[in-house]
Amino acid sequence: MKPRAFDYVRPDTAAEAIDLLAQHGEDARIMAGGQSLMAILNLRMSETKVIIDIGGHEDFKGIKVAGGYLEVGASVTQNELLSWPELAKTAPLLAKAMPWVGHFQTRNRGTVCGSLSHADPSSEIPLSLATLGGEVVLRSKRGERVLAAEEFQTGMLSTAREADEMMVAARFPIAPNLRRAAFREVARRHGDFAILALAAVADDDKSVRLGIGGLADRPVATRIDTTSKAAIAEALGTLAWELEGSDDIHATARYRRDLLRRLGPIVIEEAIACAA
Ligand SMILES: Cc1cc2nc3c(=O)[nH]c(=O)nc-3n(C[C@H](O)[C@H](O)[C@H](O)COP(=O)(O)OP(=O)(O)OC[C@H]3O[C@@H](n4cnc5c(N)ncnc54)[C@H](O)[C@@H]3O)c2cc1C
Structure with a gap:
């Protein structure tokens, strides 16, 4: 299918992009x-009348380390971001997860x-x-606000x-105790959206922060007691039932829950085994 007709605007500055959003509101999309x-427009899942293109814009470029993020x-x-030379040292979880994003x-x-703005539950x-406990910065003519990952994706x-x-930046925490990290996912082919994705950060001696994508309607991060194998298995079993999941054309909810129980201990052990 082809998209409905829309106006295309390429703002010269960040301020102009924000002005355009204020002017057109629901009718506009970044x-x-x-x-x-483009897929959403082609499938006519959106009535967007004005496209504000910020792709490659210098005002929104920039990868920086500041304030622990x-x-x-x-x-x-x-x-x-993947080719930023400091990525593996600064944010190991991102360095491990990013190669799985598409092609x-x-x-x-x-x-x-x-x-982050698209908010696919498998992304x-x-x-x-969510696993790192990060935040996003949203800007409008009314000012700026910062939302934690779990507040942002609804x-x-x-x-x-x-x-x-407009989301002007994403902030990923980079404290030294977040460096022991592991990532695993199961997809039909590499580059497809995950059927289930797991991220683990061993930020503590007795527990791990585990993030689960593809099971619930949004990514979920929770703390798992790692004092014994039995404790891990019990926590993962409970979590699988709590998150429930749903069937779709790619997999059943039951299969996804089973993946969480089987892959969970592996990704947790990998994170714990990482050198700090
Ligand atoms: C073949 C294929 C395979 C893919 N596989 C994966 C995968 O495995 N994992 C995965 O996570 N993704 C996958 N994707 C999606 C891909 O990662 C997209 O890049 C991502 O979902 C959206 O990023 P984008 O910059 O292209 O955003 P766009 O497509 O430009 O925008 C997506 C949405 O976010 C909004 N938006 C974008 N930027 C902002 C902003 N700064 N402020 C406010 N709103 C904004 C837009 O208005 C739109 O609603 C795949 C895509 C394709 C085509």
């Missing part, structure tokens, strides 16, 4: 990499903030943000972003 938005600007592509070609255009970047393809707000 386009970052277009890797998800790795801060990634709105037009930083997934491959730009080299989609990562060349797809952005980190675009993936690796929202899962990493469900499948749904977020707490207001129509006049």
